[in-house]
Amino acid sequence: MPHLQGLVSSIVSILSSIKKRPDAIQEAMKLMLDYSDVCRVYYFELQPSDEHGYLANHLFEVCAPGVEPQIDNHELQNVPMIPYFESWINAFSENKPYFGDVSTLPEPEQEVLASQGIKSILVLPVFSEAELAGFIGFDDTRRERNWTDENAELLSQAAAILGRMLAAHMVDITSQRQEQHFRMLVDMMPMASIQCATDRHIVSWNSTATSVFGYSEDEALGMNLEDMLVRNKFSNLFTGNQIEPADEPNGQPVDAETARLTAEAEPSSPPDVANDLGFTLVNICEARRKDGRIIPVRWRIRVVKNRLDQVTSYLILAEDISDELRQNQQLKESEELFRNLYERMTDGVVYQEENGKIIRANTAASTLLGLSMDQLLGRESFDPRWKAIREDGSDFPGDEHPAIVALRTGKVVQNVNMGVYNPQDASYRWLNINAIPEFHPDRDKPFRVFTLFRDVTESLLLNKQLTVQYEKFLAYAESLTIGVWLRNEKFELTFVNKALASLFAITQEEFFENDGEKYLDFVHPEDRHRVKNEHARHHRDKVDLELEWRLIRRDGEQRWVHVRLVYIETPGSEMPTSAGSMTDITELKVKMDTLQAARKEAESLSKLRMGIIEAISHEFRTPVTSIMGFARLIQENGGDSDTVDYADMIVQSTNRLYETLESILNYSNMISQNLTVRPREMELEDSLRSILENYNIKCADKGLYFQSFVPKNTLVHTDESILNSIVEKLLDNAVKFTHEGGVRLNIRTIGTKLLIEVNDTGIGIPEDMNLAVFEPFRQGSEGDARLYEGSGMGLPVVVKQTELLGGKLHHENNEFGGCRFVVEIPLEQAPVALVPETESPVSSEDDLKILYLEDNPVLQLMMKKSLPEFQFTMERSPQKVINKLETELHHVYLLDINLNNPLTGIDVCQAIRQQPDGDKPFIVAVTAKSKDYLEEHIGPHGFNAYVAKPFNHRTLKRLIASAYSLPETDS
Incomplete structure (x- = not known):
């Protein structure tokens, strides 16, 4: 190496x-x-x-x-x-x-x-x-x-x-x-993080700081932090860790507002993450945001030093506490409100420590317990001076007091009744007590209990009285002959009387089997599901119900019973919440079934009678129409005088026959309530025109004058058919009994009333017959010596018809002879004046094309001969008429209803109205049906008018002429 x-x-x-x-x-x-x-x-x-x-x-x-x-x-x-x-x-x-x-x-x-x-x-x-x-x-x-x-x-x-x-x-x-870890923790805190150099200039600024102060990071970097402080109150903020608020230049302490903010904010700032990271709470100081708004800020500072223990910078956390101060204020207000409520409560409230000692109480508690506040505070639940008793009169031990039980178990204790001796009243006062334990977040055992109690002395007394009354009721229910049972708020069966057990042929004890549902075993299988559901609905919806069902007794006998279920509102009481009664209605059911059968038979007979009447009416009208039509042709076409006289007699006799049968049928309908009132708008003069003309002729034939006063162009709302019948029968009665002079009709409206007045110069009504003339089949002269023909049904029908319209009929003899009848009819609305329409698609009778649908060839011939001035197309088949509608529409359609065909005149009318121009033709029902039937069945199907058989050909001609504004001329 x-x-x-x-x-x-x-x-x-x-x-x-x-x-x-x-x-x-x-x-x-x-x-x-x-x-x-x-x-x-x-x-x-x-x-x-x-x-x-x-x-x-x-x-x-x-x-x-x-x-x-x-x-x-x-x-x-x-x-x-x-x-x-x-x-x-x-x-x-x-x-x-x-x-x-x-x-x-x-x-x-x-x-x-x-x-x-x-x-x-x-x-x-x-x-x-x-x-x-x-x-x-x-x-x-x-x-x-x-x-x-x-x-x-x-x-x-x-x-x-x-x-x-x-x-x-x-x-x-x-x-x-x-x-890095430190900065990460700082950045994670919801506070403004600011780093300043030793000269107070900002070198670091996070996003939360932007939210708090309004300056962006670029704007804040390089700023002097002291420029953001209001009046530079914290100019010595960076001189050390423990900083006191700076005094004002004149030596006075900081203003009261800052002192208040500091006092209010500091207690709400317990040790937190910032403290753990070495930040010191410096002070609360107001700062000015970029927008000029001044906000209270809590400041924390951490001094950053190097290895040589030299200060290199300051790390500051700033927190806007505006919301915190507002919340503190709201909390104070809430506490004040709670204190006021606490003191004003009528219920007593006390706070007790874990040893049972009372540390706080409201005025109501002092009053209810009969103790002064000094006597109450500091007393424990174990104190023998309480003299507490149970409802049965035995002592209430202190260790069983609801507050002590709540402290011992940590559970809420509710609705405990305790009698407490009140020294002020020298009597026991009954209190209903609820105790709620309170816990510290880090402890399992309660440290305090909140006890609430109210005076229930009167309530308990009332409950005792109710109990006595309830026992009396049970004794009374036991003596009843109808079945009675009671259920509590859980719908549990609590009482059954002997009569109910006897009705089922079982013992009273057996009713309590199957959770009180034993009765269902005796309900007829076909009724059981319905009965069970209805009982459940009564309990669920708290509604009263009545129902009937079949009971199968234990001995096998079947009985019908009527059951009534009643819900009883008794909140907070042990009284029953549901009562039921059961009555044996077997015999009543048999009688009701008999009556029901009799009713059905009567309805069948009524339908049969109405069918017979309808058949008679229809079969009678058609031949009468032919007879009268041809007789009038003989009258009008002349011939020798004897022939004309014979024709007159035929017409008179036929009229008499028709009017007699019509009166009988109408009266029969009215007394059986089969006549229905169908009000509609009608024009008075137009509706009564044919009647007035008819009686003008009748009076002329007898040498009498006839005067009529009917308002023109006046629309009223009533039943046209009944009104016309009243007028016609009053005039018929007047003409029949008048031989000299004449008859006067005066119709007028007053507000929402219609007055019909008929005066005649006839024989009047004998005093002894004033009431009899309004009875069916009665006349002023009767018996073999009676002077006048007729059925005696005219005035009785008028009386019934007037009553149907809600009106009244008055009559009196005139001073100089004759009689006066006045009918007063209420109208649904005031009459309306009309402006008559004059526009017409045709100018003369020759231009009118009329189709007559009638299956009786005799009536077709009579129609053609009676009205030769019109162009008639005769048809017997309704299908042919319908087939021709697409190629040709007539001006007028005269349609019979019953045509001995699956199709009726109503079907033809509806087919016409479905055509592109189907609203233009004038369609008339010419039928033997009754007026009541016509109103009910024909009116809604598109007919403009109807003419009942037998009809006068002159009436029909005037109807057609009126529809097209043609001049009325005699043929």
Whole structure:
């Protein structure tokens, strides 16, 4: 080996000339590689380990040319020294080198070293401040080398110099790691982190500082921190670790606001991470943000020094405590509110320590317990002066007091009733007590108990009274003949009376089997699911219910029962919350079934009667229409006088027959309530025109005058059919009993009333018949000597119809003879004046095209002969009419309803209305159906009007002429 002195000198020269320690260490190790003529020189750092003694980490290495480096071998990091290199540690502990051929070393060492191709090795310990810090190793991978103690001693001297440099380097690394770790912890804290040089200028500024003060990092770097402090109150902030707030220049202390902030904020700042990192809480001082807003800030400082204990910089943590101060204020307000509430509570509140001693109480507690606050505070639950008793009158031991139980068990104790002697009242006052234990976060045992109690003396007295009443009720329920049962708030069965057990033919005790659901065994299988669900709904929704079901008694007899379930609201009481009653309704059910059968039979008879009436009406109207139509043709077309007279007689007799049957049918409908009121808008004059013209003719035929006063263009809302019938029957009655003079009709509206007044100069009504004339089949003259024909149904029908419309009928004899009838009908709304429409698509009767659909050829002939001035198309098949709609639409359609065909006149009307111009034709129902049927079934299907059989051809002509604003001329 070269001379050692030259090696040491060279190492010292390198270490002193190269400033960067890692580079200097690397160069020194190269010299040692050349000096020792080995393949590798390296340095391992040793970190103490409880389990392995030390963990070795490969940090530096130099290699001879052609030798594979091991610096990147990850297996040479965190290498456990024990058990693999225990002999090395033993040698190092004595500050001795360790060397030898690998083949002669212990087996664990051979395994690790041979894997790196090492044949011989020398390792030297490195110490730092008398502590083992690492080792320098010399490997030979080319040959087995005979290391000697002399070789080791020579290299140890050079290694000692290099070791000091390595140890210093490791100290630097450790320092850097600690500083990095420190800065990382600082940056993780939610505070502004600021580093200042000794001249107070900022050299480091984190993102939280930007959020707190508003300055970006670029703006803040280089600023003087004191410029951000309000009035530079902390100009001496950086003179040491323990800083007191600076006085004002005049020697006065800091202002009261800062002092208040400091006093309020400091208690809320317990030791934290910042304290652990060496930061000292300096003060609370206001700072000015970039936007000019002043904020309270809590400042912490840490002085940074070098190895020479010289101050190099200051690391500062700043925290905006605006929210904290607001929260403190809110907390104070909440505490004040709680104190006020605490004192004003009507419930007593006390706080007791873990030994049971009362340390705090409110005014209500003092009042309820009958003690002054001085007497109350300091007293324990075990104090015998309490004189506490249970509800049964026995003593209430202190160790069973709810507060003591809560302290002992750590559990909440609720709703315990205790009688406490009140010396002020000289009586026992009953208290309901709740005790809540309180815990420290780090303790399992309560340190205090919060006890709340209220006066329930009156409530308990009331409960006792209720209990007495309840017992009386049970005795009363036991005597009832109907079944009764009770359930509590858990829906558990609590009571069943004897009558219920008798109804089921079981014992009272058996009802309590199956959790009170035994009754379901006796419910008819078809009813069981419904009954169970209804009982569950009663309990779940707290609703009252009634239901009927079949009971199968134990003896097999089936009975019908009516059950009523009632929910009883009794919060906080032991009283029942559900009551049920059961009544045997078997006999009633039989009677009801009999009545139901009778009702169904009556309804069937009523339907049969209505069917017969409808059939009679329909089958009667059609032939009468033919008879009257042809008789009128004979009247109008002349002939010899006898023929005309015969025709007159036919018309009169047919009219009499029709009116008699119509009155009987209408009255029958009304008394059986089958006549329905269907109000709609109607124009008075237009609706009554045909009636007025008819009676104008009748009066003229008898030599009487006829005067009518009907408001023009007036729309009213009522049942048109019934109103017209009332007018017609009143006029018919007046004309029938008047032989001289005449009849006057006056219709007027007053507000929402319609008045119909009919005056005649006839015979009047005898006094003894004033009421009889309104009875069916009665007249002013009766019996074999009666003077007038007719059924006597006119006025009775008028009375019923007036009542249907909600009106009233008055009558009186006129002073100079005759009679006066007044009908007063309420209207749903006031009458409306109309402006009549005059526009028409045709100008004369010749232009009108009319289609008449009628399956009776006689009526077709009668229609054609009666109205020769119109162009008629006669059809008997409804299908043919529908088929022609796409090619031709008529102006007027006269449609019979019943056509002995699956299709009816209603079907044809609907088909017309579905055409593109289907809203233009004027469609009239010409039918033998009753007016009531027409209102119900025809009105909604698109008909403009209807004419009931038998009809007057003049009436039909006027209807058509009115629809198209044609002049009315006699044919």
